[in-house]
Amino acid sequence: xxxxxxVESKFPLANEYTNAMSRVLPRVLLAPAVVTLFLWMxxxxxxxxYFSVVSYNLMxxxxxxxxxxxxxEYFVTDPDFWPAIVNTLVLLGSVIAITVVLGVGLALLVNxxxxxxxxxxxxxxxxxxxxxxxxxxLWKHMMMNPIYGVLAQVxxxxxxxxxxxxxxxxxxxxxxxxxxxWLPFACLIFITSLQSLDREQMEAARMDGANALQRFSYxxxxxxxxxxxxxIMIEMIFLMSxxxxxxxxxxxxxxxxxxxxxxxxxxxxLMNFDVGVASAGAxxxxxxxxxxxxxxxxxxxxxxx
Amino acid sequence: MSFLNLKxxxxxxxxxxxxKGLDLTIEKGxxxxxxxxxxxxxxxxxxxxxxxxxxxxxxxxxxxxxISKLPSAxxxxxxxxxxxxxxxxxSVFDNMSFAxxxxxxxxxxxxxxxxxxxKILNLEPYLERTPRALSGGQRQRVAIGxxxxxxxxxxxxxxxxxxxxxxxRGQTRVEIHKLHRELGATTIYVTHDQVEAMTLADRVVVLxxxxxxxxxxxxxxxxxxxxxxxxxxxGTPSMNIVPVQxxxxxxxxxxxxxxxxxxxxIRPEGIRVLPAGAGQFQGRVELIEALGADTLIYIDALGTSxxxxxxxxxxxxxxxAVGIELDSRFIHIFDRDGKVVAxxx
Amino acid sequence: xxxxxPLIIRSIAAWAAALLVFFPLGWLVLxxxxxxxxxxSVPPLLTFPPTLENFSLVQERSDYLLYAxxxxxxxxxxxxxxxxxxxxxxxxxxxxxxxxxRDILMWMLSTKMMPAVGALLPVYVLAQSAGMLDSLTALxxxxxxxxxxxxxxxxxxxxxEIPKEILEAAQMDGANVWTEFRNVVLPLSIGGFASTALLCxxxxxxxxxxxxxxxxxxxxxxxxxxxxYSSPExxxxxxxxxxxxxxxxxxxxxxxFSQKQLVQGLTFxxxx
Numbered sequence: 001x002x003x004x005x006x007v008e009s010k011f012p013l014a015n016e017y018t019n020a021m022s023r024v025l026p027r028v029l030l031a032p033a034v035v036t037l038f039l040w041m042x043x044x045x046x047x048x049x050y051f052s053v054v055s056y057n058l059m060x061x062x063x064x065x066x067x068x069x070x071x072x073e074y075f076v077t078d079p080d081f082w083p084a085i086v087n088t089l090v091l092l093g094s095v096i097a098i099t100v101v102l103g104v105g106l107a108l109l110v111n112x113x114x115x116x117x118x119x120x121x122x123x124x125x126x127x128x129x130x131x132x133x134x135x136x137x138l139w140k141h142m143m144m145n146p147i148y149g150v151l152a153q154v155x156x157x158x159x160x161x162x163x164x165x166x167x168x169x170x171x172x173x174x175x176x177x178x179x180x181x182w183l184p185f186a187c188l189i190f191i192t193s194l195q196s197l198d199r200e201q202m203e204a205a206r207m208d209g210a211n212a213l214q215r216f217s218y219x220x221x222x223x224x225x226x227x228x229x230x231x232i233m234i235e236m237i238f239l240m241s242x243x244x245x246x247x248x249x250x251x252x253x254x255x256x257x258x259x260x261x262x263x264x265x266x267x268x269x270l271m272n273f274d275v276g277v278a279s280a281g282a283x284x285x286x287x288x289x290x291x292x293x294x295x296x297x298x299x300x301x302x303x304x305x
Numbered sequence: 306m307s308f309l310n311l312k313x314x315x316x317x318x319x320x321x322x323x324x325k326g327l328d329l330t331i332e333k334g335x336x337x338x339x340x341x342x343x344x345x346x347x348x349x350x351x352x353x354x355x356x357x358x359x360x361x362x363x364x365x366x367x368x369x370x371x372i373s374k375l376p377s378a379x380x381x382x383x384x385x386x387x388x389x390x391x392x393x394x395x396s397v398f399d400n401m402s403f404a405x406x407x408x409x410x411x412x413x414x415x416x417x418x419x420x421x422x423x424k425i426l427n428l429e430p431y432l433e434r435t436p437r438a439l440s441g442g443q444r445q446r447v448a449i450g451x452x453x454x455x456x457x458x459x460x461x462x463x464x465x466x467x468x469x470x471x472x473x474r475g476q477t478r479v480e481i482h483k484l485h486r487e488l489g490a491t492t493i494y495v496t497h498d499q500v501e502a503m504t505l506a507d508r509v510v511v512l513x514x515x516x517x518x519x520x521x522x523x524x525x526x527x528x529x530x531x532x533x534x535x536x537x538x539x540g541t542p543s544m545n546i547v548p549v550q551x552x553x554x555x556x557x558x559x560x561x562x563x564x565x566x567x568x569x570x571i572r573p574e575g576i577r578v579l580p581a582g583a584g585q586f587q588g589r590v591e592l593i594e595a596l597g598a599d600t601l602i603y604i605d606a607l608g609t610s611x612x613x614x615x616x617x618x619x620x621x622x623x624x625x626a627v628g629i630e631l632d633s634r635f636i637h638i639f640d641r642d643g644k645v646v647a648x649x650x
Numbered sequence: 651x652x653x654x655x656p657l658i659i660r661s662i663a664a665w666a667a668a669l670l671v672f673f674p675l676g677w678l679v680l681x682x683x684x685x686x687x688x689x690x691s692v693p694p695l696l697t698f699p700p701t702l703e704n705f706s707l708v709q710e711r712s713d714y715l716l717y718a719x720x721x722x723x724x725x726x727x728x729x730x731x732x733x734x735x736x737x738x739x740x741x742x743x744x745x746x747x748x749x750x751x752r753d754i755l756m757w758m759l760s761t762k763m764m765p766a767v768g769a770l771l772p773v774y775v776l777a778q779s780a781g782m783l784d785s786l787t788a789l790x791x792x793x794x795x796x797x798x799x800x801x802x803x804x805x806x807x808x809x810x811e812i813p814k815e816i817l818e819a820a821q822m823d824g825a826n827v828w829t830e831f832r833n834v835v836l837p838l839s840i841g842g843f844a845s846t847a848l849l850c851x852x853x854x855x856x857x858x859x860x861x862x863x864x865x866x867x868x869x870x871x872x873x874x875x876x877x878x879y880s881s882p883e884x885x886x887x888x889x890x891x892x893x894x895x896x897x898x899x900x901x902x903x904x905x906x907f908s909q910k911q912l913v914q915g916l917t918f919x920x921x922x
Contacts, residue, residue, distance in 0.1 A: 025742075025746065026742040026746035026748070027742075028738075029738035029739060029741055029742035029746075030738070030739045030742045030743070030754070032735045032738065032739065033735050033736060033738070033739035033758070033802055034739070034754065034758075036735060036798065037757075037758055037761050037795070037798060040761060040769075040795045040798075041761045041764070043772060044768065044769040044771075044772035044773065045768075047771070047772035047775070047776075048768065048769075048771060048772055051771060051772075051775075058778075109660060109663055109664045110664055114657055114660055114661040114664060115661055116661070116665065117664070119668075120664050120665060120667075120668040121909075123668040123669065123671065124667070124668050124671055124672070125906070125909060126671075126672055126675055126905070126906075127671065127672075127674075127675065128905065128912075129852060129856070129898065129902045129904070130675065130856075130898050130901075130902065131855070131856040131857075131858060131872070131873050131876070131897060131898060131901070132856065132858040132873065133858050133862075133873045133874070133876040133877045134678075134873075134876050134894040134897060134898050136877075137876060137877075137879055137880065137890060137894070138674055138675075138677075138678055138894065140880075141887055141890065142677055142678065142681060142887060142891070143674055143677075147692075148689075148690040148691075148692060150674075150677060150694060153692065153693055153694050157693075180671075180674065183671065185916070188909060188912065188913055189913055192910075192913050234916065237763050237765070240765050241765040241766050241767050241859065243766075243767065243858075243859050243862075244858035244859060244862060244873070244877070247862060247877070248876075248877045248880050249880070261767075262767040265767050265770070266767065266770065266863070269770060269771050270774070270863065275771055275775065278770075278771055279771050282767060282768045282770065282771060283768075285765050285767055285768055286764060286765065289763060289764060289765045289768070290763075290764075292763070293760055293763035293764075297756055297760055297763075301752070301756055356821075357818050357821070357822075376821070377818075377821040377822050378822070378824040378825060378826060379824075382822065383822060384818075384819070384822045386815045386818070386819060388813070388815055390813065390815035390816045390818065390819040391816075391819075392816060392819070392820075392833075392834060393838070394837045394838060403820075403823050403833070404822075404823035404824050407823060407824045407825055407833075408824055451819075451823075455823075
């Protein structure tokens with residue numbers, strides 16, 4: 001441990017302190033962040049593990065009986081469990097698919113200059129900055145209301161019966177909301193990535209006789225590959241915790257049609273007040289998230305000098 | 306009593322031994338040039354002197370004081386960086402006065418010193434500009450001005466001309482030379498360009514792979530290289546090197562005693578090109594480079610490619626047969642390891 | 651690859667896509683200035699005499715200003731607190747690099763990847779026993795911790811962008827750690843501080859998960875306020891739109907200015 005903070009590379013400031021100072025100062029500067037994040041990581045984790053093996057109900061705070069794996073069993077055998085997993089995967093998969101495909105398309109469209117490009121970009125990225133609850137209610141009421149909503153009016157205009165999204169297609173409704181919010185994110189990332197595309201390489205391909213589709217498949221898509229991977233992983237991590245939209249609109253229902261794992265845990269915790277079961281579920285979610293995170297970290301690590 | 310003294314200096318970066326133990330003394334007012342191929346350690350050596358790297362072993366003494374463990378800020382040295390390293394958010398005036406401001410020097414004195422340096426470097430009209438608004442040459446002068454203002458014990462230059470275009474480089478080189486004459490300050494100058502080394506230096510330090518190959522005045526190095534490396538490094542085009550055996554007809558012809566298998570070298574200006582049949586050896590012209598004032602003739606002879614240099618124009622063409630004569634005044638003999646064995650006096 | 655497509659077609663397609671994507675937001679803005687009856691009119695109204703009554707109605711109905719104040723306080727304080735903790739750490743890692751620096755940075759980023767729901771229960775239980783449920787303090791702490799990894803990362807990146815030679819020049823000029831920081835590092839990294847702060851503000855302001863779960867009437871942020879419009883009585887679309895517009899407008903505008911930092915921060919620099 002002693003050698004841990006031995007300043008080894010000759011970066012400018014280190015020169016001044018060739019003795020004790022050079023070991024103390026960096027540690028002192030790092031300490032607050034490291035300590036707080038360490039606590040933030042460890043404390044909830046330890047507590048969650050503890051809760052998951054005891055019986056703990058918020059309504060009866062005094063009793064914490066050790067019950068081993070019973071909580072996990074209960075969570076997993078909950079009739080809502082598998083639907084929640086499926087819903088989570090469907091949500092994840094759909095949103096990722098929509099945002100990546102449309103994101104790439106939009107990024108390509110906007111890549112070359114045209115009149116008003118700046119404004120178009122601004123319009124495209126706006127949804128990402130809208131807070132989740134506004135997003136949810138905007139769609140629930142103004143857009144998706146089966147009588148007065150904009151979508152209903154459009155359906156009527158085309159002579160069709162309006163769809164009651166939230167009642168009959170709740171998961172789809174949530175998917176639309178979340179995809180709308182994250183499309184700008186994917187789009188921005190792809191726009192950034194496209195900007196680093198080597199122009200000369202494209203020109204060389206042009207001269208070699210490649211047409212637009214071939215240039216796209218052989219040059220653009222591989223270049224975007226990394227960005228796409230990053231988008232997928234980041235969305236996987238953040239989308240697993242989709243909560244606010246469900247909470248504010250469908251409440252997970254009807255039934256469990258739009259309940260995902262995060263909402264299920266919430267339901268157990270703050271609606272059934274069963275901390276034990278909810279914690280077991282939380283552990284489950286954490287493990288899932290970590291798997292995705294490991295891949296993302298590795299990819300970031302490669303990028304770090 | 307030497308002004309700057311390096312003793313048994315060593316520096317490694319991980320596994321790589323950048324400086325392998327060298328000694329050097331520099332007198333006050335000298336213009337010393339560190340020169341050598343990429344990776345020879347010249348920049349590292351400069352940075353060790355500056356205090357931007359720490360010594361592994363050895364000592365550095367400046368004006369009688371041991372500065373080996375002192376931080377850069379306290380060594381009273383000034384450095385002109387290859388990329389100029391100007392403070393982008395400060396005006397030229399602030400860039401040049403920064404060190405003095407930190408030292409708590411009186412404002413009026415600062416102004417006077419900065420203006421004086423600006424005058425020498427023709428920077429007066431630019432004092433209020435920021436580096437962004439300056440050309441490369443101007444930025445470089447600010448970098449030099451920043452060093453001059455401090456009147457340090459030693460000026461350190463790290464390849465200052467590399468980022469300039471060719472025309473500006475020649476011009477600035479002359480200016481630096483004049484500046485040194487005017488200020489008389491002790492200067493250490495690092496470059497990979499041996500033309501800069503030859504023209505600017507009082508003494509040249511040739512480095513290779515962390516060791517000093519030779520130290521001497523430019524002409525000393527040119528006329529009396531201590532080994533084959535220095536002989537080939539200094540001078541363009543480089544000295545012609547021909548491998549020989551002691552039993553060779555070549556050695557007989559040039560009338561010098563060579564060690565068992567070694568090399569002999571001769572500078573391009575030491576080869577006389579004669580009509581075919583004449584001279585000591587025969588060869589064939591490969592290529593002619595007519596530079597105007599000089600003409601370089603590349604000849605295939607003695608089993609290798611030689612370059613001859615002459616002042617007169619030539620009517621020769623590639624493929625012509627020629628004879629060559631070697632002027633024994635310019636022949637150097639090296640043993641198998643490259644060390645000089647015999648040389649012209 | 652699409653250079654061949656005529657400019658006109660591309661422009662029209664791009665504008666159409668942009669307007670389509672932006673439409674829901676645009677509709678929100680319009681509805682905020684309608685009366686409740688106009689808001690639910692069939693067919694939907696595109697032109698109408700605008701009114702500002704909703705904005706004051708929102709305040710009457712649910713003390714909008716209180717929630718706005720809470721959002722403001724939690725965002726600002728958590729940003730400042732975050733900067734105070736993150737800056738020294740980033741500084742240390744940028745300028746006193748060690749063998750472990752990379753690992754520490756990666757570890758910090760990995761804490762951000764933990765799903766919020768994983769910490770929900772422990773935090774809830776802790777807050778409850780500390781009597782901090784429905785308190786701004788709890789929110790500030792959680793926001794700060796959530797954003798800390800990204801702040802460290804972004805500040806680290808902006809410190810690293812300062813060319814090493816400029817710092818060496820400062821050293822040669824006689825600067826010590828403090829004067830070097832004050833005269834060179836700080837002025838050159840102000841931009842980085844600004845964008846880090848901006849991003850953090852945006853993320854804290856929009857934060858909904860913790861606001862919904864940890865607060866009730868007193869410490870609710872705007873996110874929670876909007877959630878209360880989920881199924882109220884009577885006509886409320888116009889009011890909802892007005893409340894939403896006020897809640898999101900500053901952030902959306904901020905967001906327009908911080909696009910690049912967003913990409914940097916949220917992808918942890920994995921995309922250049």
